[in-house]
Amino acid sequence: MDHVTNNYEYVLLDVFTKEPFKGNPLAVVPTAEGLSDAAMQSIANEFNLSETVFLFPPEGAGALANARIFTPKRELPFAGHPTIGAAAVLAERHGSLERCVIEEKAGRxxxxxxxxxxxxxxWLTTPPVTFHETLDPAFCARLLGLTLGDVRRDVAPQFASAGSPLLFVCLQSAEAVDRAAIQQQYLGDALGSVNSVGTFVFAMKLQTPAASFDVYSRMFAPQTGISEDPATGGATGPLAAYMMKHGLLPVDESVRFTSEQGTQMGRQSILHVHTNAESGEIKVGxxxxxxxxxxxxxxQ
Structure with a gap:
């Protein structure tokens, strides 16, 4: 049977930055109707970015679009920087939006x-965060090519998910974060029962009272075809929940902080976080x- 070939517009953006060629690059296909799952996966592999997002008409009332998010290897139920980038493209097309809803596999x-x-x-509102098993700090040190002294012993490494499960590991310093490198021989044992899609490492960046909640972070996801991700909005919301669970953030007051990510790979990204003690919401912007x-x- 003959192939049917259509033209599809795409937009390339850098997300979580105000500077070109910083942040996390993203491809958005604003009108993806007619593309099969296999075609979308092939396109994402061709772009070879951490994610490519395809927009379809919404399935439910009140939403502006339905988004399908693909890494070079698989589809994801939710990811932060594709959601932010998709909303930016939609805002350009729909004028003075103040709020919109995007449907994803993880929900609205x-x-x-x-x-x-x-x-x-x-600003995206993070889906509900679930917590799963903890891992041994000594194993996490080996996984990251670090010493046990580089890992904070008072903050247990743990899997958490807002749609895509991740392993969170708190390190002693930004310098240790920069030295971290996934050791492939341990990766199979780092997936956990949740089949984690990546490992997120971070350290408290500043110790002054005015900025005590700023963090310095990196994200590794070789199991999804991403050796390192420059900015991970889908991990930064769960990061805030993890920090609250382990006493690094207060749970009884609203907090704003920033996460710096991607600097080690030359794509500095700034992710803004707002936790709301009253509503329990975590927003990443x-x-x-x-x-x-x-x-x-x-x-097609």
Missing amino acids: IPIDLERTAEGLCL GSTVTIARGVLAAD
């Missing part, structure tokens, strides 16, 4: 759009920069 994701003199900041636009010729 609300995004608030905050316009300031510095530009547009998009950031800016985007449009880098390129083009057309895909893809078989």
Whole structure:
């Protein structure tokens, strides 16, 4: 049977940055109707970015779009920077939005759009976070190519998920975060019962009272085809929940902090986090920069 080839517009953005060629690059296909699952996976592999997002008409009332998110190797139920990037593209097309909802496999994701003199900041509300088993700090040190002294013993490494399960490991210093490197021989034992999609390492960045909650972080996901992710919004919400669970953030007051990620790989990203003690919501926000636009010729 002959192949049917159609043209599909795409937009390339850098997410969680105000500077071009920083942050986390993302491809968005704004009108993906007609693409099969296999075609979307092939396109994501062709772009070879940490994620590519495909937008379809919403399935339910009140949503602006239905999003399918693919890494080069698999589909994800939720991811932060594709959600933020998709909302930025939708905002460009729908005018002065203040809030929108995007459907994803993990559920309906609300995004608030905050316009300031510095530009547009998009805030996603993190889906409910679940916690799973803990891992031995000594094993995590071996997994990361570090010494046991590099891992904080008072904060248990643990799996947490807001749709895509991750292993969170708190380290002693930003310098230890920079030295971390996944040791492939231990990766199979680092998946846990939840089949984790990545390992998120972080350290408290500043110790002054005014900025005591800022963190420095990196994210490794070789099991999904991503050796390192420059900015991970889908991990930063669970990071805040993990920090509250383990006493690194207060649970009885609202807090704002930033997570710096991607610096070691030359793509500094700044992710803003707001925890709301009253509602229990965790919001992750950031800016985007449009880098390129083009057309895909893809078989359906």
